[in-house]
Amino acid sequence: MVTVLGSPVCDARELAAQVTDPEMPMLTLADLGVLREVKVEGDRVRVVITPTYSGCPALATMRDDLVRVLTTAGYAAVDVVVALAPAWSSDWITERGRAALQAHGLSAPGPAPRRTGPVVLDLGPTRRDVACPRCGSGEVVLASEFGPTACTALYRCRACAEPFQHVKEI
């Protein structure tokens, strides 16, 4: 029961923060920056999450996982709602999240582009300062700008020859 561990408010936040992303399970929703707010009123919880991409298919699973974890902890009603603004940015991935990505062989995003007004056309290959998460070499080559999930690109390391995913800047 939640009351054993301290204030229910704190527990609901801690529990929600530990739910992991279904596509990158080394990241918690808190580390991914998707978890925006956890509000407790009595035995009811309201959780606010934000989608990473418009079509992110993981959102439904995140919702189900949050409901399951909080209901199991004893909350009578769990309401998971969506916040669209401000739009999610890869800058919201925490330092701990970046370390977790690295530890699992994914390269963390650099700073997201900041835009105002018309978006300038970029005809060249996407340039990033990427190092291989396995061997640390900067000798990497972009294999595909699109990867197995909306948020990653595929790279290959020239030094250790391993392929790896890079979480894109957005």
Place this chain on the structure above:
Amino acid sequence: MTGDDAHWAFGTSFVDPLAGVDTTLPDGVDGGELAAYCLMLGDDALVASHRLAEWCSNAPDLEEDVALANIALDLLGQARLLLARAAAADPGAVPPLPAGSPVPGEDALAFFRDADDYRCVRLVEPENGDFGETVARLLCFATWRLALLARLVDSRDPVLAAIAAKGVKEVAYHRDHAARWVVTLARGTAESRRRVRAGLRAVWPHRAELARTHPVEARLARAGVAVDPADVVAEVDGVLAQVLRAADLDDLGPCAAGPVLDGPGGRDGRHTPDLAALLAEMQVVARAHPAGRW
């Protein structure tokens, strides 16, 4: 949606993309007009997404299968948000379904409207044709949509503004992906240059429709809710000219848009025959099971 949804015709684990979002209409804005505008932008994304998804397993290489499927997924997400916004703004716009059907408004709009009730521009409708034509179409579409969304971030409707702000980040890389392919193909072999050139010529005539202002767009633009497509023509032409210059295809030029479209177009529900064929395939399962279960 609660209970057993394992056999739901509309997919499992459905979650309302606007769950908890305040969809109150801004002061002085008519719900019917706002819904009509959301259907225009939503149908553009939905139909473009469907065509791009058709490339999955048919693209020139595996990386391109993944790229086009990712772009299609972004557009599908935008379509879901916009259709859900339309349903919230004007529940009367949602086609009626049998009592007790669990189908949410966004799906009723996607699967139970006939082609005449779709509001997409004709540019997104034609069968894919060759890869050169697809990248030409995507370049045209994404350049135009990006210019619209970049202005829509200031919409007086906070929901539209938020959908646009998210969409800008996505459509920016859709456009650049298409532009790089156009340049790559144009500077590749004689055959790839011939094909991308043919692709551009095939989609060019549809550009006239992108510059037209529908009365709903005009009224909502004056109300600070929508973007008047006439306001983005110069920006779109500028970007396309930049790509054509890099591709050494200047002779196609933005001015060679072909004959101006007279009479009603896609925004009025007048479409190419290809849209009806696309919808027949996309909607068949949902229409066979309007109660949402099989």
